[in-house]
Amino acid sequence: MKQGFFEILSNKPLTADVYEMVLSGDTSAITAPGQFVNILLDGLYLRRPISVCDYDENTLTLVYKVVGKGTAKMSAMEAGTKLDILTGLGNGYDTAKSGTTPLLIGGGVGVPPLYHLAKVLLAEGKQPKVILGFNKAEEIFCKEQFEALGVPVYIATADGSVGVKGFVTDALKVCGDYTYFYTCGPEPMLKALYNATEADGQCSFEERMGCGFGACMGCSCKTKYGNKRICKDGPVLEKGEIIW
Amino acid sequence: MVNTKVTLSGWELDNPIIPASGTFGYGYEFAELYDINCLGTFSCKGTTVEPRFGNPTPRIAECPAGMINAVGLQNPGLDKVIAEEFPRLKEVYNKKIIANVSGFSIDEYVKCCAEMDKQDIVGIIEVNVSCPNGHGGGMSFGTDAASAAAVTRAVKAVTTKPVYIKLTPNVTDIVSIAKACEEAGADGISMINTMMGMRIDLRRQRPVIANKMGGFSGSAIMPVALRMVYQVFEAVNIPIIGMGGITTTEDVIEMMLAGATAVQIGAANLVDPFIAKKMVEELPTVMEKYRITSLSEIIGAAH
Numbered sequence: 001m002k003q004g005f006f007e008i009l010s011n012k013p014l015t016a017d018v019y020e021m022v023l024s025g026d027t028s029a030i031t032a033p034g035q036f037v038n039i040l041l042d043g044l045y046l047r048r049p050i051s052v053c054d055y056d057e058n059t060l061t062l063v064y065k066v067v068g069k070g071t072a073k074m075s076a077m078e079a080g081t082k083l084d085i086l087t088g089l090g091n092g093y094d095t096a097k098s099g100t101t102p103l104l105i106g107g108g109v110g111v112p113p114l115y116h117l118a119k120v121l122l123a124e125g126k127q128p129k130v131i132l133g134f135n136k137a138e139e140i141f142c143k144e145q146f147e148a149l150g151v152p153v154y155i156a157t158a159d160g161s162v163g164v165k166g167f168v169t170d171a172l173k174v175c176g177d178y179t180y181f182y183t184c185g186p187e188p189m190l191k192a193l194y195n196a197t198e199a200d201g202q203c204s205f206e207e208r209m210g211c212g213f214g215a216c217m218g219c220s221c222k223t224k225y226g227n228k229r230i231c232k233d234g235p236v237l238e239k240g241e242i243i244w
Numbered sequence: 245m246v247n248t249k250v251t252l253s254g255w256e257l258d259n260p261i262i263p264a265s266g267t268f269g270y271g272y273e274f275a276e277l278y279d280i281n282c283l284g285t286f287s288c289k290g291t292t293v294e295p296r297f298g299n300p301t302p303r304i305a306e307c308p309a310g311m312i313n314a315v316g317l318q319n320p321g322l323d324k325v326i327a328e329e330f331p332r333l334k335e336v337y338n339k340k341i342i343a344n345v346s347g348f349s350i351d352e353y354v355k356c357c358a359e360m361d362k363q364d365i366v367g368i369i370e371v372n373v374s375c376p377n378g379h380g381g382g383m384s385f386g387t388d389a390a391s392a393a394a395v396t397r398a399v400k401a402v403t404t405k406p407v408y409i410k411l412t413p414n415v416t417d418i419v420s421i422a423k424a425c426e427e428a429g430a431d432g433i434s435m436i437n438t439m440m441g442m443r444i445d446l447r448r449q450r451p452v453i454a455n456k457m458g459g460f461s462g463s464a465i466m467p468v469a470l471r472m473v474y475q476v477f478e479a480v481n482i483p484i485i486g487m488g489g490i491t492t493t494e495d496v497i498e499m500m501l502a503g504a505t506a507v508q509i510g511a512a513n514l515v516d517p518f519i520a521k522k523m524v525e526e527l528p529t530v531m532e533k534y535r536i537t538s539l540s541e542i543i544g545a546a547h
Contacts (some may be wrong), residue, residue, distance in 0.1 A: 001276070001277065001517070003516075003517070003518060040515065040516075044306065045306055045307065045308070045309055045310055045311055045462055045463075045511075045515065046304075046306045046311055046514075046515065047515060086517070207301055207302070208301065208302040208303070208304045208305070208452075209304060210303075210304045210311065210313060210514045211267075211513070211514035211515075211517070213273070213517055214269065214273050215267055215268060215269050215273055215274070215513060215514060215517070216266065216267060216304075216313065216315065216514050217266070217289075217298065217303075217315045217318045218301075218303045218304040218313060218315060219301060219303070219304070220297065220298065220301065220303075220315075220318055221301065222297060227297055227318070232273075
């Protein structure tokens with residue numbers, strides 16, 4: 001974990017309430033896809049944990065949905081603003097277990113962390129494919145970015161306006177074989193996937209956090225391997241350890 | 245050269261900066277971030293005889309200038325703390341710690357304190373009397389002078405190390421409780437624990453926290469903590485470790501002026517994991533700014 005100041009390079013809407021913020025700063029503490037950062041915002045007491053969508057040596061890309069005061073504040077920020085950010089938080093996805101053709105499944109605002117994961121898997125010579133689930137056509141984001149990586153992208157929309165009508169579990173039936181799965185999204189989606197697939201995989205969880213770095217025990221959960229902190233021992237848990 | 249040293253019951257600390265229980269784990273998490281030997285000491289996660297998972301989540305709610313937590317004393321239990329956490333800590337930390345202890349009966353406090361007393365890494369035993377009394381209809385030991393005194397007497401009987409009682413502010417008259425603890429043999433007072441509070445989620449129309457209520461902490465409670473430390477300082481002759489919303493190095497000075505011999509930093513650690521280290525580093529500069537040459541000379545100077 002590192003504490004550092006990042007400068008906003010751009011901050012633009014991707015849909016009505018999903019934004020992409022690109023920042024410059026020291027990203028050296030980030031070690032795995034699926035990790036998150038924790039952002040201090042003026043006037044708000046607790047930092048805001050946001051998953052890392054993408055990063056390179058000195059830029060950080062966050063894709064976030066406006067759901068409350070913190071993200072609303074972030075959405076109004078302009079290029080040049082400096083933010084105090086803790087980076088390199090959480091365990092992230094373990095790509096060693098993926099096999100040759102892992103399936104990445106993102107639901108709504110759970111989509112962003114899968115983007116850098118897809119890049120890492122491709123760099124490791126694997127052939128990932130992606131299922132993205134949204135409510136309706138207007139809420140779709142990141143689709144083009146995934147397609148630009150050259151990976152197969154399957155879309156599921158609840159209203160059927162694009163792709164498979166239904167949930168990501170419905171898209172699971174049309175995406176062909178896969179060796180492993182990686183997912184991030186709302187907990188009901190994670191649970192539905194857990195039950196719908198026989199493959200092994202990893203799920204990224206969300207919880208209200210105090211510190212985000214393992215000190216306060218605010219986000220503990222029970223697993224088959226004992227108590228874990230979503231922020232430090234997670235947010236990614238292996239399928240085999242999850243207790244619903 | 246300014247002097248930042250303070251003394252708690254014969255234990256000289258390099259400085260009065262002490263991360264508070266529940267915001268610093270068993271120390272080694274923070275040792276990955278900086279050399280925690282720079283601290284005065286720290287108070288470890290509240291330990292109970294049996295392992296505890298604590299409350300269901302969500303356990304955290306944000307407030308203006310603070311937060312509410314209802315962690316529920318999650319800890320690995322006394323045996324594991326002694327067998328695993330302390331040895332791990334000793335690899336990165338060579339000072340003594342404050343062992344924070346909780347219980348749901350007097351027997352539990354006694355058992356936990358007696359074991360902590362045998363540990364060479366423990367400098368002070370800090371007894372959290374804010375937990376509900378399992379035999380007293382769920383009322384907290386710390387909300388009643390007689391119960392707080394009973395816990396104090398019982399743990400003093402089985403310990404040789406200094407015992408500090410950590411008081412809850414959720415009472416009508418904290419002074420009478422502090423005095424009762426002093427009379428029962430307490431070597432010092434830690435104050436204040438969190439204030440009971442709650443938040444309600446407008447969308448769900450339900451409390452944010454699964455446990456409904458929790459402990460409110462953060463800079464918002466500093467004036468309350470300061471007032472209580474000031475009042476208790478006038479009433480007792482044992483040292484006070486002051487805490488409650490301390491966020492800046494100036495806050496440290498202010499709390500000491502009210503009567504604290506040392507201070508604990510709680511919620512601020514969770515927002516800025518480096519805050520305690522920054523305070524240690526800033527202390528000499530801030531002391532010079534206010535023409536303070538020796539910190540121990542300002543304890544209670546506002547009276």
